[in-house]
Amino acid sequence: MALSPIDCQQVLEQIELYLDGELGGSLRAEIEEHLGRCGPCMDHSDFQRRLKELLRARCGCDQVPAHLLDRIRALLAETHGPPLD
Ligand SMILES: [Zn+2]
Numbered sequence: 001m002a003l004s005p006i007d008c009q010q011v012l013e014q015i016e017l018y019l020d021g022e023l024g025g026s027l028r029a030e031i032e033e034h035l036g037r038c039g040p041c042m043d044h045s046d047f048q049r050r051l052k053e054l055l056r057a058r059c060g061c062d063q064v065p066a067h068l069l070d071r072i073r074a075l076l077a078e079t080h081g082p083p084l085d
Pocket residue numbers: 007008011034038039040041042
């Protein structure tokens with residue numbers, strides 16, 4: 001399965017793991033490839049990476065509160081089409 005190119009929704013679902021360096025192998029490569037040709041996803045990953053850096057600097061850990069993630073996702077959905085439901 002998953003031999004077809006990764007799409008935007010999959011990228012958005014995996015982007016946190018990707019940015020955390022928790023993805024490996026072909027999935028990571030697929031996301032990198034997608035980001036290289038998809039502006040909205042690139043913006044999304046750039047935004048989220050900066051946000052993570054900000055949060056990390058502020059709380060000194062990698063954990064982002066769930067309610068904050070929900071707000072971030074809602075915000076990102078506005079700039080990247082409809083919600084993923
Ligand atoms: Zn995309």
